[in-house]
Amino acid sequence: MQNHDHKELAPRRWDRLRALIRESGVIAIEEICRRLDVSPATVRRDLDQLERIGAIQRVHGGAVSVESRLDEPGFENKTSIAAREKRRIAQAALSYVADGETIYLDGGSTLLELARLLRERSNITVVTNSLRAATELAGRGPRLILIGGELRRLSQTLVGPLTRHVLEGLHLDKAFMGTIGLSLKEGLTTTDPSEAYTKELVMSQARQVIVLADSSKAGKVSFARAGNWNNIHVLVTDRSVDEDFAKDLSKRKIKLVRA
Numbered sequence: 001m002q003n004h005d006h007k008e009l010a011p012r013r014w015d016r017l018r019a020l021i022r023e024s025g026v027i028a029i030e031e032i033c034r035r036l037d038v039s040p041a042t043v044r045r046d047l048d049q050l051e052r053i054g055a056i057q058r059v060h061g062g063a064v065s066v067e068s069r070l071d072e073p074g075f076e077n078k079t080s081i082a083a084r085e086k087r088r089i090a091q092a093a094l095s096y097v098a099d100g101e102t103i104y105l106d107g108g109s110t111l112l113e114l115a116r117l118l119r120e121r122s123n124i125t126v127v128t129n130s131l132r133a134a135t136e137l138a139g140r141g142p143r144l145i146l147i148g149g150e151l152r153r154l155s156q157t158l159v160g161p162l163t164r165h166v167l168e169g170l171h172l173d174k175a176f177m178g179t180i181g182l183s184l185k186e187g188l189t190t191t192d193p194s195e196a197y198t199k200e201l202v203m204s205q206a207r208q209v210i211v212l213a214d215s216s217k218a219g220k221v222s223f224a225r226a227g228n229w230n231n232i233h234v235l236v237t238d239r240s241v242d243e244d245f246a247k248d249l250s251k252r253k254i255k256l257v258r259a
Contacts, residue, residue: 009161010046011193011224013038017046018223021056021065028062055223085214085238088259090114093176093212093236099123101173104202105133107157107195108178110212118142127170129158129198145170152195160194167201175206177227181220182213182235184248187228189221196226203231215240229254 013036020035021027032043047063050056056063090113097103097118105111105128115133118126119141126142128134129149137144147166149158177199181189188211190196203209209232218241229252236257249256 010049011197013042014046014050015193015223017043018050018055021050021063024065026059026062026064032062053223054221085240085259086110086113089212089214089236089238090117092257092259093210094118096174096176096208096210096234097121097124098173101125102127102171104128104172104175104177104206105130106175106177106199106202107132107155108212110214111176111178112136114176114212127172129163129202131156131158147198149198150194152192155192155195157195157198159192159198161197163198164201167198167205170205172202172206174208174210175202177203177209177211179211179213179217179226181222182211182217183219183221184229184245186221186225188226188232189224190226191223193224196224199226200231203227208233210234210236212236214238215242218242218245 016036017032020032029040029043033040036043047056047058051058056065086109089110093114094117100123102125105115105126107130111130112132115130115136118124119137121142124142125145126137127145127147129147134144134146147158147163149163150160152159177188179188180191183189188199190199211232211234213235215238218237232254234255234257235249236259239258241256241258246256
């Protein structure tokens with residue numbers, strides 16, 4: 001077996017391993033070695049890491065999938081989930097966009113709704129990693145900057161370490177962020193480590209971070225952490241958000257907007 005362990009970034013390998021385990025249900029270490037072309041020692045380290053974050057469960061000689069983990073639907077399916085709430089959330093978020101600002105639009109269906117509301121705003125600059133948002137704004141409206149990076153087809157976003165080269169040279173007035181999971185303990189979480197990398201980098205470059213998430217995201221945890229509550233200033237959600245969740249955010253000095 002040719003060993004390619006050193007040639008692939010660990011987060012990308014973990015993502016491939018997690019998908020393989022989910023697909024197989026239960027799988028032996030030897031089979032993982034064969035399918036991913038990595039050494040047994042690397043597989044054991046990776047399995048330990050995935051088990052620590054709750055993505056899989058180790059068993060003797062291999063691993064099993066954890067079906068209760070939060071998976072990510074395809075983009076078209078996302079658009080149909082809580083569609084009315086997402087439109088209201090985007091409308092509420094629009095009030096945070098001021099003339100002359102440079103704002104960031106994250107990927108996701110709620111952020112796409114916000115992009116559609118910005119098509120007439122020619123006096124702002126929009127930075128985005130979302131191909132869908134860029135398409136909405138390509139013909140008219142704001143000055144548009146696309147950050148570049150590796151294409152993640154499931155979310156139609158540009159993600160990963162290559163995004164750093166543009167983002168680190170920008171100062172963002174506001175970053176409007178989406179998320180797959182949103183929990184009091186884990187903060188923002190998403191299914192893809194490369195996407196998580198870019199989300200965290202964006203939030204570190206923004207003066208104000210505004211998360212757009214319908215109440216179905218609250219309390220859910222996905223695969224990779226993409227930001228903690230210390231990074232977030234405002235959460236725009238719908239009126240079905242849990243009261244205990246809302247009270248905890250108030251204690252953390254995070255403004256809650258119920259659309």
